Amino acid sequence: MKNTYISRAKFGKFTAAIAAAALLAGTAAPGVLAADYTAQLTKTIDMTAAPGAGVPHGSITFTVGTVANLPSWAAGTAVKGTAAQIKSTELTAAFTGGTVNTVTVPLTFDSDDFTAPGDYIFSLTETAAGITGLTQDTAARYIVVRVVNTDPAAPTGALRISDINIVNADGTAKADEVTNTYTAYGLSVVKHLSGNFANAGDEFTFTIALDDPDETPHASSVTVKTGGESADFSTITGDTVAFNADGTAEVKAGITGGEKIEVTGLPANTGYTITESGDTASSYTTTWDGITKTGSDDKTSDAQTMAAADKTITVTNSRTAPTPTGLLLDAAPYGAMLLAAGTGSVLLRKRRNSDE
Incomplete structure (x- = not known):
């Protein structure tokens, strides 16, 4: 100043x-x-x-x-x-x-x-x-x-x-x-996929709820960008998200595996909570890396506070195709018995033909 x-x-x-x-x-x-x-x-x-x-x-x-x-x-x-x-x-x-x-x-x-x-x-x-x-x-x-x-x-x-x-x-x-x-920092959410049944084209929607750190709100807006995890975000045009009069703001964006959401302009001590939603997300198991996660809902982070540094959170969605179990495995012996019975019938027929 x-x-x-x-x-x-x-x-x-x-x-x-x-x-x-x-x-x-x-x-x-x-x-x-x-x-x-x-x-x-x-x-x-x-x-x-x-x-x-x-x-x-x-x-x-x-x-x-x-x-x-x-x-x-x-x-x-x-x-x-x-x-x-x-x-x-x-x-x-x-x-x-x-x-x-x-x-x-x-x-x-x-x-x-x-x-x-x-x-x-x-x-x-x-x-x-x-x-x-x-x-x-x-x-x-x-x-x-x-x-x-x-x-x-x-x-x-x-x-x-x-x-x-x-x-x-x-x-x-x-x-x-x-x-x-005036000093502010960046929050990044990175999406990773895991498992042999994960679909690289599935999109996941994230909602980031922000809360101004001051009792009397002063933050006016942040910038939101999306792109590849390794992309040069300085070349990407972002969207401006304004804070409400009560000091709250909501960022919402969709990304696929290997992509990232970047929110810049957050002063230290800004509060935030991240929620993953959508039909696609519901078919995956979600894990969080970079924050402490204690709640039973794996689709919503615990309430967090920005430190005086940039922050990156990696959210991994896992989905694996089931291995055949239950009835299919239980039927295997019966299949073998039927196969053996069929083989015996063929052998018996051949012997009868020989006797004739």
């Missing part, structure tokens, strides 16, 4: 007027800035480490505050800003999911309360967003508001804000990127 300031972005018109009473008295009066000064804070979520994920929805906030003590690099050259000079103490970057990962937030200072030229120091603190998979920018930062005379060559007491900058804790200019990263 990046914080970028666009300095000198002014909204409103500054006045160069001096209070009438001061003019009449012929004395220098405190400078007056009749309009607010607003800069734009740009907040970006870096999605590089979350392939397949939609941008999480939710709010990321910052607090603009005063400083108890000036940092050492500002001592003697700057002054502490006051609470009255901050018009917006809380900044909110609201993300609505989908693909938009950058929003701008106005940052406003009350110009009327700056009464002398100088650099005014404020603090800027990011609040943890409570979004699983999203890092927080915890670095200490300051806002420097520079106030100058409107006419430096012939000061009249009129003031203006010339720029607003964010600096690091040591006073150096803020780096171009202050990154907060």
Whole structure:
């Protein structure tokens, strides 16, 4: 996530007027800035480490505050800003999911309360967003508001804000990127077949029920792809499956032996349950490799939780042709007896013919 300031972005018109009473008295009066000064804070979520994920929805906030003590690099050259000079103490970057990962937030200072030229120091603190998979920018930062005379060559007491900058804790200019990263992982379900009666053309339907890890849901969508087990999935176009408002989502896909379902964009601690269904599946025995399976229903996995890593689960369906048993084996001796009886009859007939 990046914080970028666009300095000198002014909204409103500054006045160069001096209070009438001061003019009449012929004395220098405190400078007056009749309009607010607003800069734009740009907040970006870096999605590089979350392939397949939609941008999480939710709010990321910052607090603009005063400083108890000036940092050492500002001592003697700057002054502490006051609470009255901050018009917006809380900044909110609201993300609505989908693909938009950058929003701008106005940052406003009350110009009327700056009464002398100088650099005014404020603090800027990011609040943890409570979004699983999203890092927080915890670095200490300051806002420097520079106030100058409107006419430096012939000061009249009129003031203006010339720029607003964010600096690091040591006073150096803020780096171009202050990154907060969103991280998500992939879940793969691989289908294998076993047994001399398995049919390579049989298709098996899988339903994967997903549950957002946060009490207040933030996940927006995942990407689903199917293909050969050894295929290059980076070249396969996937389908987007959106989460519901309650933080649940359902992925459904059919695959045959040697194929795979890949679901990407799952933050750690996402809950999931996998169910195999269909007439084809019912004629096979199902075993699961890669997860703990304790339930008696071999077609449904136990409830699982994504770790902070990709996960592969292999589901093997077995079907073997039965070996002839029962009546067929029991009839074998009788068959042998009938065969022997038939042979004896032929021999007896031959002997009679010989006697004649």
